[in-house]
Amino acid sequence: MSETDADTQTRAWWTTSIIDMEPGRIAFRGENITDLIGNTSFAKMIWFMVAGTKPTPVQTSLLDAALVAGVDHGPQAPSIAAARMAATCGVGLNNAMATGVNMLGDVHGGAGEQCAELYYDIAARMDQGHGLDAATQAGLDAWRAEYGKIVSGFGHRFHKPTDPRAPRLLGLVREGVASGEVTGRFADIGEAVQARLSEERGGRALAMNIDGATAVIFCELGLPAPLSRGLFCLSRSVGILAHAWEQMGEGRRNKGPMPPALLPLYKPQAGEG
Amino acid sequence: MSETDADTQTRAWWTTSIIDMEPGRIAFRGENITDLIGNTSFAKMIWFMVAGTKPTPVQTSLLDAALVAGVDHGPQAPSIAAARMAATCGVGLNNAMATGVNMLGDVHGGAGEQCAELYYDIAARMDQGHGLDAATQAGLDAWRAEYGKIVSGFGHRFHKPTDPRAPRLLGLVREGVASGEVTGRFADIGEAVQARLSEERGGRALAMNIDGATAVIFCELGLPAPLSRGLFCLSRSVGILAHAWEQMGEGRRNKGPMPPALLPLYKPQAGEG
């Protein structure tokens, strides 16, 4: 079939810079897949696909660390619970995974994105000449004007006063600074935010949670804030898969949220007889 | 709150072997997350989470290779197209990703699972004393009796006669055999299936596609067949994210499947006026 202008217009509707193909050849962003397979770790490939550049060794390690850190927080997390329930309803493993990922919204998985916005804003204020403390205070004020009082990335219902993932991730950033491949400035900013929020509570320490800590890493890596959510989804997909798979092995059908002997309480609406 | 038997029954409803937590501590399958972060690549963590064991170096490399190989096949793939369209509809990046993963069903992403079943069945027949050719023929016959004539993992609409990913992946398996960490028997089985199917077509070579090639790897790694689909979903999630993200950058709203100037053809049903 010889190509017409109309064909080109249709093909142009789906233009991409990510992948190029002809029979027997697949290239991602200009590199043959046969050169990538076997020479590229999964984390490095993730970076290359979403950001279009190649990470340095320290950057790859930090991305690996962030992806490992976020894989799971157990069946109390709604995304994990839903994926486990889906796995008992007679759908495919892919559908169970999609069920979980679909729930990583602004509140459940999007917190990292909002936190990265805060960090980048504080950094921009420092670039304009403000000190860390002043920039942190101004950044927090601006962020809260948009998103409200509770700062995404800080505080944990369960892990008090420390979410164990945060100091470990920030430690890795500090170690990486010597290599010159990351600067550590976002580790400073993250800790300044944490310190400021703890001060507001009269000095009771407030945890930097997984969203706040991975946002430090994603900012150190120079990745755009909205990608934080996407990368978190890749990471959490692992836990979602592991739990859906474990659940499938139990052979249960139509698993509800609590033991079948317990029924939800019924509370008549105001005004009902 | 002191724990009652009723509480224990409710907690037992959500029993898991994957994760254990107390305030300030998270452990996956008995290992502290702080020991995993920084010491474990993402691919290795994926294996640990879903299979519950630690892979050897060659096993990790092969898993990395399979995960890299499957990341994307462009916007002609329905899952990628749908994710790109979703990204223009005013939903979160997680929702766009879930839209794509949800479509990796029995036909689109489940082929690897069915192919792994075939390979394991052929291997089991060989364990019972049959030779490779006889076991391949018997395995193919049994598989087709259940799933139909088209053998999952072989043939590609576009990459003819060779899908470039397959020989690269099988080459890595062959290289790994020297280490003793994999045996190469599933590379043999995969190639025997391919040869047999090409023979059936009068010698016209039939490609081993990405599902057939990654199934070789997953079988070499000893992973259960149904996990093939889950691992493929993790891999393809990367391409889904990359494409959704690229699409978001274009700022389009409600992207349809073809340029807006083109409308679907209307064909009245038989019997309509």
Next chain:
Amino acid sequence: MSETDADTQTRAWWTTSIIDMEPGRIAFRGENITDLIGNTSFAKMIWFMVAGTKPTPVQTSLLDAALVAGVDHGPQAPSIAAARMAATCGVGLNNAMATGVNMLGDVHGGAGEQCAELYYDIAARMDQGHGLDAATQAGLDAWRAEYGKIVSGFGHRFHKPTDPRAPRLLGLVREGVASGEVTGRFADIGEAVQARLSEERGGRALAMNIDGATAVIFCELGLPAPLSRGLFCLSRSVGILAHAWEQMGEGRRNKGPMPPALLPLYKPQAGEG
């Protein structure tokens, strides 16, 4: 833009018999939308869109009844629980609804489809001259050979020995028979299956559940078995929406499956330290 053959080929890729449009005009299956709006109830429109014909008044009433009967079975149902959890995660109401509908799989929402297959098969056996009892027994045997011992559409964990929806729906079918618009033969078949299954249990009555009862109606209406699942999804979408909406009103964030004070039990895998 004048239309080329290439354009036509692209447009043909999306050919449909459902909808036809030009600027200022929309027609469904040959009828102008302006004639349908205001003259067609929602249930009647559902039938017209999916089946392509217009139902009689009794048929419309029975479809209404089946759609009303299936709207909800409370938060113990995994689809409802997942939708409520999703509604607290910072996603749109549409995403919460999709989360629930996605879980109405072979076990949770597809039972009606399998049950309709059984009923149609029994009817076909009767058309070949077998009596109701013989056809029922033969149909059950054939069905179980494919799907296993537990017959979809019968038995209810909670509603024993009677699911109140079933006798009400079958009563409406019986009432409709007088009109000549339905025959009642599938009500007979459904009750014969129920009686046979109860006999197998030594006479302990086994409930016909919502899937079994709505399948009677869908068969009376002559709708293809796989549509049962789709129509059930439309019906249950109402409950999913109602619950997601109720949950949104509570203002909770990241609702898990049980009260936050309760953590899932951790059970080490066999072999772990």
Next chain:
Amino acid sequence: MSETDADTQTRAWWTTSIIDMEPGRIAFRGENITDLIGNTSFAKMIWFMVAGTKPTPVQTSLLDAALVAGVDHGPQAPSIAAARMAATCGVGLNNAMATGVNMLGDVHGGAGEQCAELYYDIAARMDQGHGLDAATQAGLDAWRAEYGKIVSGFGHRFHKPTDPRAPRLLGLVREGVASGEVTGRFADIGEAVQARLSEERGGRALAMNIDGATAVIFCELGLPAPLSRGLFCLSRSVGILAHAWEQMGEGRRNKGPMPPALLPLYKPQAGEG
């Protein structure tokens, strides 16, 4: 099992005012399901489930009309295209439906919600004593300050200058005013917004689209703005189902967005070799 306080706490976690059950009995908002089945149309049941009250006859008719009007806009709509593609990927009909509904986000299906907010805000300004024109202008200004220049519910890429669904729906509202069950004030408001927006374009008429017209109805019915999106999802689910079902009948596998002979264009990123 006798109930403990712990059990009650767990049950309370899933408290609802929608459904109440005991073995053999199901009640929605205080009414037995057996009284609802056979006496309640699907549209009326939808209202009862989501709003908790019973609609009058004119209200029911208007809800029916809005639900009928929104069922479908063909495969150019991303939600319909995605559902059709999903139906070819080896997933259940429920998964195909969820794929479509999941895409009815802020831009694709949420426009009605934003438009209802505008209408309610204009009405509130009129309640404070402003005339229709002044309230419309002030409402538009406030709305655009939040959502941007393009006013949800107005304008249509394809139906110019009139979306045929809008005048039909508004005509039904006008007819209903005589009954006293609706007031018609939101029809006035909708038309005032349309007139104002057309004026801004130098008098070129701007269509009120399906979102703008159904928002008139939902406001006339007194339903909260966010429910607009949920009700639209119920309506569009019908078209999604009809298209997924039609597609399944074609037997295609892995349908992409354009004919397989056409490949997406590849455009190297700036800076790539």
